[in-house]
Amino acid sequence: MAASENQFIPVDVGGVDLRIDVKATHKAYEDLTEECTCPQCRNFMAQIQEAISPALVTELMLVGINPYKPTEILHICPVQTGHSYGVNYHFVGVWSESAQLKLEPSQGQMQRVPIQVAGIGGHVYENEMPAPDVFARPYMNLELNLTAQWVIDDPEPK
Numbered sequence: 001m002a003a004s005e006n007q008f009i010p011v012d013v014g015g016v017d018l019r020i021d022v023k024a025t026h027k028a029y030e031d032l033t034e035e036c037t038c039p040q041c042r043n044f045m046a047q048i049q050e051a052i053s054p055a056l057v058t059e060l061m062l063v064g065i066n067p068y069k070p071t072e073i074l075h076i077c078p079v080q081t082g083h084s085y086g087v088n089y090h091f092v093g094v095w096s097e098s099a100q101l102k103l104e105p106s107q108g109q110m111q112r113v114p115i116q117v118a119g120i121g122g123h124v125y126e127n128e129m130p131a132p133d134v135f136a137r138p139y140m141n142l143e144l145n146l147t148a149q150w151v152i153d154d155p156e157p158k
């Protein structure tokens with residue numbers, strides 16, 4: 001899809017003003033079938049109902065993201081309350097001018113803005129992580145800091 005065909009809608013995601021093509025994002029999640037089978041990812045998916053709150057589900061769905069289909073799950077480390085994860089959701093979108101004012105000092109091409117969605121901290125990134133093929137450019141990714149218990153039979157990462 002050419003960028004000129006995108007329909008970017010101004011949306012406030014956790015206090016960050018973004019321009020998101022909600023329809024294209026929603027369609028990409030419908031088409032998304034990739035799922036990692038490593039233990040860290042399988043464990044998060046086994047706990048996803050507990051790890052994400054109804055308020056977070058609502059916020060993500062408003063912009064076309066399917067909260068139950070993370071595009072990339074990063075296991076960070078064990079913490080006192082379980083395991084810390086960086087859970088990523090790609091979306092078709094671009095910065096607004098006001099969001100660009102919040103950019104943290106850039107590291108190469110990667111740009112990021114801190115965000116809080118339904119009380120969950122994280123960052124919105126541009127040029128940080130390639131998206132699954134179903135996402136048209138321009139896309140970005142939202143990474144949220146979530147915690148999950150270790151529930152699968154595989155050995156718990158130390």
Ligand SMILES: [Zn+2]
Pocket residue numbers: 036037038039040041042073
């Ligand atoms: Zn994995």
